[in-house]
Amino acid sequence: xxxxxxxxxxxxxxxxxxxxxxxxxxxxxxxxxxxxxxxxxxxxxxxxxxxxxxxxxxxxxxxxxxxxxxxxxxxxxxxxxxxxxxxxxxxxxxxxxxxxxxxxxxxxxxxxxxxxxxxxxxxxxxxxxxxxxxxxxxxxxxxxxxxxxxxxxxxxxxxxxxxxxxxxxxxxxxxxxxxxxxxxxxxxxxxxxxxxxxxxxxxxxxxxxxxxxxxxxxxxxxxxxxxxxxxxxxxxxxxxxxxxxxxxxxxxxxxxxx
Numbered sequence: 001x002x003x004x005x006x007x008x009x010x011x012x013x014x015x016x017x018x019x020x021x022x023x024x025x026x027x028x029x030x031x032x033x034x035x036x037x038x039x040x041x042x043x044x045x046x047x048x049x050x051x052x053x054x055x056x057x058x059x060x061x062x063x064x065x066x067x068x069x070x071x072x073x074x075x076x077x078x079x080x081x082x083x084x085x086x087x088x089x090x091x092x093x094x095x096x097x098x099x100x101x102x103x104x105x106x107x108x109x110x111x112x113x114x115x116x117x118x119x120x121x122x123x124x125x126x127x128x129x130x131x132x133x134x135x136x137x138x139x140x141x142x143x144x145x146x147x148x149x150x151x152x153x154x155x156x157x158x159x160x161x162x163x164x165x166x167x168x169x170x171x172x173x174x175x176x177x178x179x180x181x182x183x184x185x186x187x188x189x190x191x192x193x194x195x196x197x198x199x200x201x202x203x204x205x206x207x208x209x210x211x212x213x214x215x216x217x218x219x220x221x222x223x224x225x226x227x228x229x230x231x232x233x234x235x236x237x238x239x240x241x242x243x244x245x246x247x248x249x250x251x252x253x254x255x256x257x258x
Contacts, residue, residue, distance in 0.1 A: 032067035046253035061109035079163030100179025129255035140199040141239035144192035156188035
């Protein structure tokens with residue numbers, strides 16, 4: 001076998017092409033989607049969805065984040081895998097990079113839980129749909145739409161799209177730290193979209209798919225301005241519709257009056 005033929009086959013292999021980290025992340029994401037769909041059956045109560053106990057919610061939230069976020073992490077995971085030398089040995093570090101990436105999202109979910117649970121504990125009726133809940137949900141969506149055009153959002157999005165901005169760190173601890181730093185930028189980029197998910201119904205598979213799609217569009221579509229403009233428009237339209245005609249919003253579960 002000639003040297004040229006051997007080199008050609010090597011370059012077409014999954015290892016040389018960078019397919020392994022992509023396949024790993026997609027396999028985990030698909031598994032998490034299947035688990036999430038099974039767990040969420042009959043749990044969507046719209047914007048007023050109960051979050052359950054903190055332990056149960058943390059596990060469900062982590063599964064949701066892995067399902068929604070890991071596919072759009074693939075380009076950066078490939079860049080990290082190549083930066084660590086490529087090959088199957090680098091897959092372990094890439095997996096640790098992904099684990100570190102999810103940790104800030106777990107923190108975001110816990111903080112969101114504490115905020116929502118704290119507001120409910122005050123018994124002010126702010127989240128009750130037949131009182132202020134409808135306007136709170138619309139306000140969260142409008143705030144998320146406005147956040148899309150802020151400098152902070154654009155700076156974080158740039159870090160989520162450009163692998164050249166990854167700060168190289170050596171070793172296992174470095175892989176976790178790099179993933180954590182990237183996850184923090186991702187929270188800064190997509191945290192408002194996750195807040196929108198709470199406003200729409202955090203246990204709704206349909207809204208999860210929509211938010212995950214918007215996140216992927218922002219991170220992967222070549223034209224960044226078109227991507228963020230699309231997301232801004234979708235959130236703004238949903239905000240207005242939920243305030244004015246919630247019954248006409250497709251996929252929205254309108255909570256029963258309390």
